[in-house]
Amino acid sequence: MNKRIYAMCVAAALAVTFLGAKVLGLGIIKHSDYTRKVLAQQNTTRTIAPIRGTIYDRSLIPLTDRSDELCHIADDASVAKGTGRAWLSVSARHKAGEISAHVTGYTANDGSGLSGIEKKYDHVLKGTDFYTVTYNADAAGRPLKDGQLSLDETKSKNPNGIRLTIDYHIQKCVEDVMDSYIPRGAAVVLDCQSFDVLAMASRPSYDASDVSESLQSDGGELLNRALCAYNAGSVFKIVTAAAALEGNLAYAHTLFDCTGSFTADSHTFLCHKADGHGIQDFSHSFANSCNCAFYDTSLITGGKKLTDTAIKLGLGHKVLGWDNEESSGLIPRKSLYPALESINLGIGQGDILITPLQCALMAATVATGGVRKSVNIADSVTDELGNTLYSIRRDDSIKAMSPSAASAIASMMRLSETDGTAKLAALSSVPIAGKTGSAETGWRSDDGTLKVHGWFCGFFPYDNPRYALAVFCEDGKSGAESCIEPFVKICEKITQIYPLKQ
Numbered sequence: 001m002n003k004r005i006y007a008m009c010v011a012a013a014l015a016v017t018f019l020g021a022k023v024l025g026l027g028i029i030k031h032s033d034y035t036r037k038v039l040a041q042q043n044t045t046r047t048i049a050p051i052r053g054t055i056y057d058r059s060l061i062p063l064t065d066r067s068d069e070l071c072h073i074a075d076d077a078s079v080a081k082g083t084g085r086a087w088l089s090v091s092a093r094h095k096a097g098e099i100s101a102h103v104t105g106y107t108a109n110d111g112s113g114l115s116g117i118e119k120k121y122d123h124v125l126k127g128t129d130f131y132t133v134t135y136n137a138d139a140a141g142r143p144l145k146d147g148q149l150s151l152d153e154t155k156s157k158n159p160n161g162i163r164l165t166i167d168y169h170i171q172k173c174v175e176d177v178m179d180s181y182i183p184r185g186a187a188v189v190l191d192c193q194s195f196d197v198l199a200m201a202s203r204p205s206y207d208a209s210d211v212s213e214s215l216q217s218d219g220g221e222l223l224n225r226a227l228c229a230y231n232a233g234s235v236f237k238i239v240t241a242a243a244a245l246e247g248n249l250a251y252a253h254t255l256f257d258c259t260g261s262f263t264a265d266s267h268t269f270l271c272h273k274a275d276g277h278g279i280q281d282f283s284h285s286f287a288n289s290c291n292c293a294f295y296d297t298s299l300i301t302g303g304k305k306l307t308d309t310a311i312k313l314g315l316g317h318k319v320l321g322w323d324n325e326e327s328s329g330l331i332p333r334k335s336l337y338p339a340l341e342s343i344n345l346g347i348g349q350g351d352i353l354i355t356p357l358q359c360a361l362m363a364a365t366v367a368t369g370g371v372r373k374s375v376n377i378a379d380s381v382t383d384e385l386g387n388t389l390y391s392i393r394r395d396d397s398i399k400a401m402s403p404s405a406a407s408a409i410a411s412m413m414r415l416s417e418t419d420g421t422a423k424l425a426a427l428s429s430v431p432i433a434g435k436t437g438s439a440e441t442g443w444r445s446d447d448g449t450l451k452v453h454g455w456f457c458g459f460f461p462y463d464n465p466r467y468a469l470a471v472f473c474e475d476g477k478s479g480a481e482s483c484i485e486p487f488v489k490i491c492e493k494i495t496q497i498y499p500l501k502q
Helices: 002-029 031-042 116-120 168-181 212-216 233-245 249-253 282-287 291-301 303-312 339-346 356-367 403-419 423-427 484-497
Strands: 043-052 067-073 079-081 087-092 126-136 152-154 161-164 185-191 197-203 255-258 261-264 267-270 278-281 371-373 378-382 388-391 397-399 433-444 450-460 467-473
Touching: 043 087, 087 126, 168 185, 168 197, 168 484, 185 356, 185 484, 233 249, 233 282, 233 291, 233 303, 233 339, 233 356, 233 403, 233 433, 233 450, 249 282, 249 403, 255 282, 255 291, 261 291, 261 339, 267 291, 278 282, 282 291, 282 403, 291 303, 291 339, 303 339, 356 371, 356 403, 356 433, 356 450, 356 467, 403 423, 403 433, 403 450, 423 484, 433 484, 450 484, 467 484
Parallel strands: none
Antiparallel strands: 043 126, 067 079, 067 087, 126 152, 161 378, 185 197, 185 467, 255 278, 261 267, 371 397, 378 388, 433 450, 450 467
């Protein structure tokens, strides 16, 4: 009997020992293995952002993905900005206050391009993969623990990037000046040798990282005004001068007597100077922007020659070829123009509409001897390291006017600074050649006054042109008052960044 009880006790002890060992194994030794298996069942993977190619300036300075931002997994399992229970650092495609917002454009929530370069080259920049994060979550998908998460890159190949012709430093200085002087308008800088867009800015601007507020606004922040069409005004007198001087350089010395008004077909047209400019040759008439001399000149050239010349100079068609965002402007084309219509055309009034980019192109064409080249803003497609894969440039050119006519107009544009409507530009340390413009729109501002847009386009330095620049101020009243000072500021800032060779 005692032996039986002893055996039972031994068996019980062995059983308890076995069970204890089993519990020890499950609870302590294999705890981490089982914990991993349990937590693995609670793992949740979230897509943070699509992987997208970088947009660079001409020196491969990134214009997108320039900084990181903190994001967290919210209680509703969505991804939100800022830190939370589980947070991570994510590359910010766009940031508030970044430069070149209207050039690079913005994207949708799914990462697809909706405007600017983002849209134009979406097929290059978009990828098929995403940045993701995996974390431990409860049944509702909420993170179980605090701390920083690690970002996973689920990708097979980085999307390609786009290298632009934009110069980051020139773009920055243009935007800084516009913030001080141009509340609504645009500025465009072209390289006079290549006709590359070095800067293109529009105001007001917007937050490319969150366009929701701008979408609801009536301020037109999302409009790239550099590509919008506006009444031309007197900058169009460059076209009229080209039409008159082509094949007839002696016309620069033709005398006109401006009394303040001009009569044709029983209609009277006024000069901007009520008491007239008196007797002056065509060169000084251009420098003083005398309407009466240009009324007379437009009758001599005729509307057909004016519009043909305008087309040659790059007006009336899309310069970059951007389908939905770029206006072609308007140059009316007819086989016969009535005298009164030709008179209006000659001073840039009537149906003529041009973009600030076209205006800069016209100035660049004069600066480089009458040859109009293709304008590029996108240079090449790159790999993920910025190495060039292939060019996407256009390199065509046409002869818009003779070198002698271009030289004569350049001299007149310089005369505008030394002895004409653009005397304020003569204060610049860099010699400038330019043309002012004040364009009547027929519309009224909120205060009831007539809207008059301000223009100033030109190139610098005059004796060895490197840059062409157009500054446009919406309802600026006068090109001389609203556009010359920012033009000069931009000119001087650029030459500080890139000193001119002596």
